Amino acid sequence: MAISRKKKEQLVASYVDNLKNSDAIIITDYRGLTVPEIQELRGKIREAEGSYAVVKNTLAKRALEEAGLPAIDELLVGPVGIGFCAHNVPGVAKAITEFAKKNDALEVKGGLMDGKAIDEAAVKSLASLPSLDVLRAQILGLINAPATQLTGVIAGSVRQIINVVNAYAEKDADGANAEA
DSSP states (O other): OOHHHHHHHHHHHHHHHHHHTOOOOEEEEEOOOOHHHHHHHHHHHHHHHEEEEEHHHHHHHHHHHHHTTOOOOTOOOSSSEEEEEESOOOHHHHHHHHHHHHHHTOEEEEEEEETTTEEHHHHHHHHHHHOOOHHHHHHHHHHHHHHHHHHHHHHHHHHHHHHHHHHHHHHHHHHHHHHH
């Protein structure tokens, strides 16, 4: 079924908006997936703060051009779906690659990140990175560790001083008791 020119313009505008708001995009070949499977994939990507759209290649090329991004014509061949990664690029990459492992019909082709084309191996590398929340927790742990260690050292030193003072106090008390 043909799409009207007005609908095509709306789709391109929507894709341009998604491209401009994305830190990266992941291109997939969805040939062989059923509609419920695509909906399941969309749900997993949505959980990772992304979105997924089945696109016409000509409209995707036009949207990339309008967004000022490089052409990736070699990836836009056959039935194409695009995963838009708003902020959590590793999370979206992980959702797509894990879904592709379970569903042989989904093939990761590559994508764009920081205005540069990336291949399937790069997408898989992104998927192996920890999520944004885990990275934040690790950074906070690294920042907090020296402060915790310093507190332990200071507390240990204070304890040692108190123990020495107590030992002298007990020694003086024992000496005073002996004289009496």
